[in-house]
Every structure is written in structure tokens, then in C-alpha cells.
Amino acid sequence: MPSLHWNGKQRRDPQPARLTLDSVIHPGGLGYPQEAGDLVESPSNRLYLGDNFVLMSSLLDEYEGKIDLIYVDPPFFTNRKFTARIGRGEDSRKPAEWQLAESYGDSWNNLDEYIQFLYDRLELMHRLLSPRGTLYLHLDWHASAYARLLLDEIFGPERLLNEIVWTYHGPSPIRSAFNRKHDTILSYTKSDAYTFNADAVRVPYDQTTVKTFASSLKAGFGKVPDLERGKVPEDWWYFPVVARLHNERTGYPTQKPEALLTRIVLASSNPGDLVADFFCGSGTTPLVAARHGRRFLACDATFRAIHTAKTRLVRQQAQPFALWADKEQPVGDTSPFNFQRVDRQVTLCSENAPAYWELDPHWDGLTFKSFAQAPLPLRSGDLLRSLPLPPRVGRVCIRVVTAEGQQSQIVLE
Numbered sequence: 488m489p490s491l492h493w494n495g496k497q498r499r500d501p502q503p504a505r506l507t508l509d510s511v512i513h514p515g516g517l518g519y520p521q522e523a524g525d526l527v528e529s530p531s532n533r534l535y536l537g538d539n540f541v542l543m544s545s546l547l548d549e550y551e552g553k554i555d556l557i558y559v560d561p562p563f564f565t566n567r568k569f570t571a572r573i574g575r576g577e578d579s580r581k582p583a584e585w586q587l588a589e590s591y592g593d594s595w596n597n598l599d600e601y602i603q604f605l606y607d608r609l610e611l612m613h614r615l616l617s618p619r620g621t622l623y624l625h626l627d628w629h630a631s632a633y634a635r636l637l638l639d640e641i642f643g644p645e646r647l648l649n650e651i652v653w654t655y656h657g658p659s660p661i662r663s664a665f666n667r668k669h670d671t672i673l674s675y676t677k678s679d680a681y682t683f684n685a686d687a688v689r690v691p692y693d694q695t696t697v698k699t700f701a702s703s704l705k706a707g708f709g710k711v712p713d714l715e716r717g718k719v720p721e722d723w724w725y726f727p728v729v730a731r732l733h734n735e736r737t738g739y740p741t742q743k744p745e746a747l748l749t750r751i752v753l754a755s756s757n758p759g760d761l762v763a764d765f766f767c768g769s770g771t772t773p774l775v776a777a778r779h780g781r782r783f784l785a786c787d788a789t790f791r792a793i794h795t796a797k798t799r800l801v802r803q804q805a806q807p808f809a810l811w812a813d814k815e816q817p818v819g820d821t822s823p824f825n826f827q828r829v830d831r832q833v834t835l836c837s838e839n840a841p842a843y844w845e846l847d848p849h850w851d852g853l854t855f856k857s858f859a860q861a862p863l864p865l866r867s868g869d870l871l872r873s874l875p876l877p878p879r880v881g882r883v884c885i886r887v888v889t890a891e892g893q894q895s896q897i898v899l900e
């Protein structure tokens with residue numbers, strides 16, 4: 488079988504690290520323990536902040552062979568640096584309301600380095616997948632041909648399920664070639680007994696097909712399709728890019744549309760299954776997974792990405808989740824904002840406001856247990872200035888994140 492070779496090709500041993508439980512988030516108080524002081528177990532839905540090679544190595548003990556669906560959208564080998572829009576970054580028609588900030592890098596010394604980076608991680612993903620699991624690897628023309636050979640080597644060429652082409656529109660500066668307006672998503676299964684819920688992703692037949700069958704039932708090579716039930720989609724998909732979806736846009740660069748992830752999650756997992764994304768960026772995969780009753784693991788190397796994912800999950804209020812990190816997170820202990828506690832609520836008194844704040848009504852000095860949260864609403868509306876407290880309260884700790892991504896906390900004694 489042909490295989491891919493590059494300078495420095497090697498099989499890297501896993502490098503597990505001790506992970507730290509930073510916080511447990513109960514969106515809108517959901518699932519918060521009734522009794523003060525009750526131990527909060529870490530929910531099975533998890534966000535991880537850190538390098539995904541270390542993280543996946545650390546997950547092997549608990550999750551080897553247990554993840555039912557992995558979708559990953561790694562850097563594409565564009566040799567670019569991406570910036571995020573912070574503030575009201577989701578609305579490009581109001582440039583006064585956002586500014587640019589550093590996001591993530593996709594710069595490499597050479598192609599060998601990039602291919603080795605993918606190879607290391609795809610091997611771990613293969614180990615983590617359950618016997619009925621599927622991996623979707625989202626890339627574009629820069630590297631998908633190399634990735635296909637890597638996946639053939641790791642999974643076996645017979646495990647290629649689909650080469651999906653996602654097409655979209657958008658402006659382009661290119662005048663010397665056709666505009667590059669599609670991505671390639673390679674899907675590979677762990678075995679031939681994989682999950683594929685065709686009925687969950689059917690779409691209506693085209694009007695021309697409906698008309699053809701209305702005039703002649705024999706048109707389909709002797710088979711009459713069930714026009715009411717719709718058809719299983721082809722392996723080329725059209726969904727608008729997020730730049731055109733103002734209701735979804737978080738300001739995080741290269742954010743993928745929820746519709747794309749919805750099709751993947753519904754087709755290749757069942758309610759209760761475990762869905763993972765180890766390059767989660769703004770958190771589209773965990774968001775869609777939680778919406779459809781799947782459990783999720785999601786990782787990203789940057790605080791900005793994980794914080795964006797966290798606020799999206801908080802806004803959706805679907806399930807409690809935990810935030811883990813591969814090292815202790817720096818949390819400033821002086822806050823530029825003032826808060827006051829009056830009766831059963833805490834109020835932000837400063838005139839200036841952060842981008843996000845939340846409170847733990849029983850701060851134990853170790854794991855932040857978030858009972859109430861105030862994320863900046865997407866598109867319109869102001870940040871909540873008061874949050875409720877539960878009936879019994881201990882030491883109240885308030886965590887604040889600024890638009891620039893600075894996190895700090897203060898304790899109201």
C-alpha cells in the first residue's frame with residue numbers, strides 16, 4: 488500500500504499530564520447541589536484548556552475505545568495568524584463595537600512539521616474512538632491530500648467512509664485561479680459496525696426530482712423513492728459560512744456553522760453518546776452535541792477559545808459541564824470591577840462592565856462552582872448587572888473575564 492513519508496517521521500509516545508479541575512459550571516443554576524457543601528462531582532461534559540496531544544494522552548486511561556464521534560477542524564496549514572473580534576465581534580455591520588485581538592496561529596517551519604503534528608494526534612484519536620465510532624477530519628486544499636494518506640495508514644484505507652465536500656460562497660481576492668470555496672471533510676470509521684443514522688439527516692428531494700416522478704414512476708431505474716421521507720444527503724453539502732450567519736457569529740475566527748455540525752452529530756452518534764472535538768475553537772461541536780443530548784469532551788490550546796466555548800454553552804443552558812486544564816490557570820486576585828451583595832443577589836456596581844462574570848456561592852478556594860453567570864448577550868442586549876444567590880450561602884467568589892480575555896476573581900466575605 489502506498490504511504491506517506493516525510494523528514495523526521497516518527498511514532499511519538501503518549502505524554503500524559505496531571506489535569507486540574509478548574510471549575511464546574513451549572514448554566515443558570517442547572518443541577519447545582521441543593522445542600523450547601525455537597526460535593527460537586529465533575530460532570531461528564533468537559534472542556535479542556537491545553538495542548539491536545541498532552542490532553543488526549545491523559546484521556547487514554549479513562550476513554551480509550553470509548554468516544555463515539557470525533558470531529559476535528561485543526562489549523563489547515565495556511566501559514567497565517569488568525570485574529571478574533573472582541574467586543575460585539577459577531578456583528579460586522581457595527582465596526583465601532585469590536586476590535587481585533589490575537590487568536591491562534593497556523594504557522595509552521597515546513598510541511599514535515601505540520602504533517603508530524605497531525606500524525607501524532609490522529610493516532611491518539613484512533614485509539615480513543617469506540618468500535619462503532621467515526622472520525623471526521625475537516626481540512627481544505629492545503630493539506631487534505633496528505634491527511635488522507637495518514638488516515639489510510641492509521642485506520643486502513645477500507646475504513647474511509649466519505650470524502651465530504653462542504654461548499655460555500657464568499658468574497659475572494661483571487662483573480663488568477665478559480666475561487667477556492669470548498670473544504671474537505673474526511674470521515675473514517677473504527678470498524679465496519681459504525682453508527683450511521685440515515686433517517687436523522689434526510690433532506691427533501693429537489694423539486695425537479697419530485698416533478699419527474701410525478702410524471703413517470705419508472706424514472707428511477709425501477710426504484711420509486713419515498714418522496715415524503717426525503718433522501719440521504721449526497722457527499723457534497725452547501726451551508727452558508729458563519730460570516731453570513733449573524734445569529735451564530737461569536738467573533739472567533741474560522742468558526743464553523745452549527746448546521747454542518749448538526750448533520751455530523753445526528754448522523755454519526757446517538758443520544759447519550761460521547762462526542763469529542765480536540766480543536767474546538769469557539770465550541771461549535773460541544774454546543775451542538777449538548778443541544779442534541781450527547782455528552783461532550785472538547786479541547787483547545789487557548790483561553791480565548793475555551794472561554795468562547797464556555798459562554799456559548801452557558802447561553803444555551805443545556806447541561807452542566809466542567810472545565811479542566813493541563814496546568815493551573817492564572818487568575819488575578821484584584822478586580823477592576825466592584826460588586827455588592829444585597830440580600831439574595833450580587834450586583835455589579837462599577838460603571839464599566841466586563842464581558843462575562845459568574846459567581847460561586849460556596850467558594851472552597853479550590854474548584855470554582857459556578858451557580859449563576861452573566862455572559863454578554865450575542866448581537867444585542869446588555870450584560871446582566873445582578874445575579875441571584877441560592878437560599879444558603881457561604882463565601883461568595885466572583886469571577887470576571889474582560890473582553891481582552893483577562894480573568895480575575897474576588898471574594899465577598
Ligand SMILES: C[S@@+](CC[C@H](N)C(=O)[O-])C[C@H]1O[C@@H](n2cnc3c(N)ncnc32)[C@H](O)[C@@H]1O
Nearest residue numbers: 538539560591742743766767768769771787788
Ligand atoms: C480551525 S480552528 C477550530 C474552529 C472550530 N471548529 C469552531 O467552530 O470554532 C482550530 C483551533 O485549533 C486550536 N489548536 C491549534 N493547535 C492546538 C493544539 N495543539 N491543541 C489544542 N488546540 C489547538 C486553535 O487554538 C484553534 O482554536
